Amino acid sequence: EDQVTQSPEALRLQEGESSSLNCSYTVSGLRGLFWYRQDPGKGPEFLFTLYSAGEEKEKERLKATLTKKESFLHITAPKPEDSATYLCAVQANAGGTSYGKLTFGQGTILTVHP
Amino acid sequence: ETGVTQSPTHLIKTRGQQVTLRCSSQSGHNTVSWYQQALGQGPQFIFQYYREEENGRGNFPPRFSGLQFPNYSSELNVNALELDDSALYLCASRWDRGTDTQYFGPGTRLTVL
Numbered sequence: 001e002d003q004v005t006q007s008p009e010a011l012r013l014q015e016g017e018s019s020s021l022n023c024s025y026t027v028s029g030l031r032g033l034f035w036y037r038q039d040p041g042k043g044p045e046f047l048f049t050l051y052s053a054g055e056e057k058e059k060e061r062l063k064a065t066l067t068k069k070e071s072f073l074h075i076t077a078p079k080p081e082d083s084a085t086y087l088c089a090v091q092a093n094a095g096g097t098s099y100g101k102l103t104f105g106q107g108t109i110l111t112v113h114p
Numbered sequence: 115e116t117g118v119t120q121s122p123t124h125l126i127k128t129r130g131q132q133v134t135l136r137c138s139s140q141s142g143h144n145t146v147s148w149y150q151q152a153l154g155q156g157p158q159f160i161f162q163y164y165r166e167e168e169n170g171r172g173n174f175p176p177r178f179s180g181l182q183f184p185n186y187s188s189e190l191n192v193n194a195l196e197l198d199d200s201a202l203y204l205c206a207s208r209w210d211r212g213t214d215t216q217y218f219g220p221g222t223r224l225t226v227l
Contacts, residue, residue, distance in 0.1 A: 004156075031214065032214050034215070034216075036218075041202075041221075041223070042220055042221065043118075043120075043204050043218035043219050043220045043221045044157070044204070044218045045218070046215055046216075046217060046218075049214065049215055087156055087157075089156070089157075091214060094170075099162065099169065099170050100145060100147060100162060100170075100208060100210075100214060100216060101147070101159045101162065101170055101172065102147070102149075102157070102159060102206075102216060103159070104149075104156030104157050104158070105156050106154070106155055106156045107155075107156055
């Protein structure tokens with residue numbers, strides 16, 4: 001069974017204090033690893049997709065990296081508006097292009113204080 | 115904006131009732147998935163519809179059922195509601211020959227009393 005574990009559960013940072021969020025996963029053949037941002041009471045907002053170990057993607061203050069067992073979301077010089085829950089999810093290879101079940105971690109709640 | 119919309123925004127039902135939640139996918143997306151997100155947890159996969167047929171289901175009982183229509187809309191039906199069904203219900207759509215990225219709607223908050 002596919003599993004995703006995120007750490008820490010909650011992270012409090014001062015504005016400008018860089019840090020990283022971790023996502024450890026086990027999956028029977030990785031098709032893709034996804035990072036989403038979720039604000040309270042809203043749906044997840046897509047951030048990145050990573051497909052193979054060594055891949056990196058960046059967007060503004062966020063950078064996502066992938067190894068064979070985990071992914072990191074690095075946040076550089078965060079601002080209060082980066083406060084949200086960050087979700088990691090994996091999709092397993094299922095033999096066809098139509099099956100898209102995502103297995104999510106429980107999320108990391110990030111709070112950035114001014 | 116993802117182009118995925120859901121209705122209603124909030125819903126209150128009592129135990130034993132039935133509920134229908136609706137989703138309108140992004141134009142051109144032929145695959146829709148439904149997820150249940152309990153408070154403080156990550157979303158859990160309920161099922162997926164591809165070209166109007168269910169082609170994948172998570173660990174949810176048969177009282178959770180769905181439909182997908184040709185106009186990119188879909189429904190999630192839950193019968194015999196239980197207190198534990200209280201959650202945020204999310205739909206996500208994608209194009210099966212695209213980048214695998216699923217785009218989520220804003221969700222429907224269901225409260226079962």
